[in-house]
Amino acid sequence: MARTWGKDQHRLVSVEEAQAAVAEGIEPIGHEPIALEAAKGRILAAPVVAQDDYPAFNKAMMDGFAVRAADCATAGARLKVVGLVPAGGEWTATLGAGQAVQINTGAPVPVGADAVVRIEDTNIAGSEVTIATTVKPQQAVALRGSDRKKGQTILTPPLTIGPAHIAAAATAGAAMLEVAREVGVAIVSTGDELVTPGSARKAGQIFDSNGPMLAALVRQFGATPRYMGIVHDDEGELTARLREALCEPVVLTVGGMSMGTLDLVPRVFESLGVRWLFHGVEVRPGKPIAYGRGANGQHVFGLPGNPVSAYVCSWLFARMAIRGLQGFKPEPPPRIRAILSTALAPHRDARPAYVPARVWNDPGRGLMTEPCLWSGSADPFGLALANALLVRDDPTKPLAEGAAVEVLVTES
Ligand code: AMP
Ligand code: MG
Numbered sequence: 001m002a003r004t005w006g007k008d009q010h011r012l013v014s015v016e017e018a019q020a021a022v023a024e025g026i027e028p029i030g031h032e033p034i035a036l037e038a039a040k041g042r043i044l045a046a047p048v049v050a051q052d053d054y055p056a057f058n059k060a061m062m063d064g065f066a067v068r069a070a071d072c073a074t075a076g077a078r079l080k081v082v083g084l085v086p087a088g089g090e091w092t093a094t095l096g097a098g099q100a101v102q103i104n105t106g107a108p109v110p111v112g113a114d115a116v117v118r119i120e121d122t123n124i125a126g127s128e129v130t131i132a133t134t135v136k137p138q139q140a141v142a143l144r145g146s147d148r149k150k151g152q153t154i155l156t157p158p159l160t161i162g163p164a165h166i167a168a169a170a171t172a173g174a175a176m177l178e179v180a181r182e183v184g185v186a187i188v189s190t191g192d193e194l195v196t197p198g199s200a201r202k203a204g205q206i207f208d209s210n211g212p213m214l215a216a217l218v219r220q221f222g223a224t225p226r227y228m229g230i231v232h233d234d235e236g237e238l239t240a241r242l243r244e245a246l247c248e249p250v251v252l253t254v255g256g257m258s259m260g261t262l263d264l265v266p267r268v269f270e271s272l273g274v275r276w277l278f279h280g281v282e283v284r285p286g287k288p289i290a291y292g293r294g295a296n297g298q299h300v301f302g303l304p305g306n307p308v309s310a311y312v313c314s315w316l317f318a319r320m321a322i323r324g325l326q327g328f329k330p331e332p333p334p335r336i337r338a339i340l341s342t343a344l345a346p347h348r349d350a351r352p353a354y355v356p357a358r359v360w361n362d363p364g365r366g367l368m369t370e371p372c373l374w375s376g377s378a379d380p381f382g383l384a385l386a387n388a389l390l391v392r393d394d395p396t397k398p399l400a401e402g403a404a405v406e407v408l409v410t411e412s
Pocket of ligand 1: 307
């Protein structure tokens with residue numbers, strides 16, 4: 001599939017072919033240790049193994065009394081209270097027949113005791129406790145190793161680390177986690193018409209919306225954006241900035257990829273050693289996207305300038321490269337089934353379409369979806385209403401209300 005620019009090289013590839021090209025030969029970026037408190041959102045790169053049994057001792061699950069179940073085969077047993085064991089404490093003697101030890105949730109059950117009776121089922125009078133119920137062995141006791149055994153795998157990579165993973169790792173005895181190194185993504189907006197959002201704007205100029213949007217998407221994909229600002233349609237300026245961008249393993253440029261006279265990006269990248277693998281995908285929006293590899297294997301995406309195109313292409317292609325480098329299988333974003341809440345007319349363009357849409361859960365019908373009102377790929381306002389992309393693999397086919405469709409959920 002490798003080819004360079006030229007007039008006769010306008011074959012569009014399918015979304016699947018494009019995704020296969022991105023995924024080809026991708027290797028995880030490498031890993032580093034990180035403290036638990038800083039691990040949220042990072043990608044686990046090595047298994048976390050239990051350093052001990054969990055629980056590490058027979059543990060009381062209730063506040064109450066540790067007893068010998070055999071003493072309480074009938075309700076109303078009267079036992080002598082011989083002590084108290086709080087959480088974090090220990091009862092070193094062996095519990096004898098006819099004895100009970102007051103115990104708190106989380107405390108180790110004394111040797112000799114085999115059950116815990118909750119305080120609500122007891123009556124205390126002086127140093128004697130009456131057990132109002134019958135008691136079964138192991139009642140309200142979590143046995144040593146009943147959750148996880150020493151050496152058992154607690155967390156399996158790759159996964160995006162969240163609060164519960166951190167709790168599991170800490171419980172298992174870990175203080176540090178091995179995580180994928182951060183995937184740096186250089187972002188370069190190109191075009192003479194662009195100015196930084198918030199700055200003074202002359203007639204004909206527009207704010208660079210793609211730069212900040214792509215930085216946010218990159219963060220959403222768990223990578224680290226390096227926004228390199230706006231570059232004018234000037235060969236010297238572009239060469240300097242793209243050379244710097246190629247220091248990162250992933251480069252996203254936006255705009256300047258078509259065949260216009262000022263569309264210098266492809267040529268400048270080539271002069272810096274990038275080999276293009278495709279330019280143009282059968283997809284709507286996003287057709288002009290180009291993808292290549294740098295001399296050091298960098299993943300270079302030339303994204304179309306229209307915001308919705310840049311957004312869709314980032315979801316379909318750039319995300320895969322980032323995920324592959326993070327150690328995930330480089331797979332397309334998951335498509336899930338939803339029910340259309342409105343009929344969709346056939347579209348004359350047969351290219352598979354990814355339409356900004358809303359999804360919501362209907363208590364009776366499950367996940368529902370409908371397209372947002374948008375005026376096309378240059379309309380970021382319609383996109384801002386969406387929390388999903390509705391997939392139409394063949395838009396020339398009309399879809400009835402109630403039809404099953406697939407969506408990519410983009411909200412997180
Ligand atoms: P291009 O891909 O350069 O032909 O641009 C297609 C359209 O997207 C044009 O209307 C551009 O002005 C617009 N565009 C290009 N880059 C950006 C950007 N960074 N932010 C917002 N719009 C852009
Ligand atoms: Mg342009």
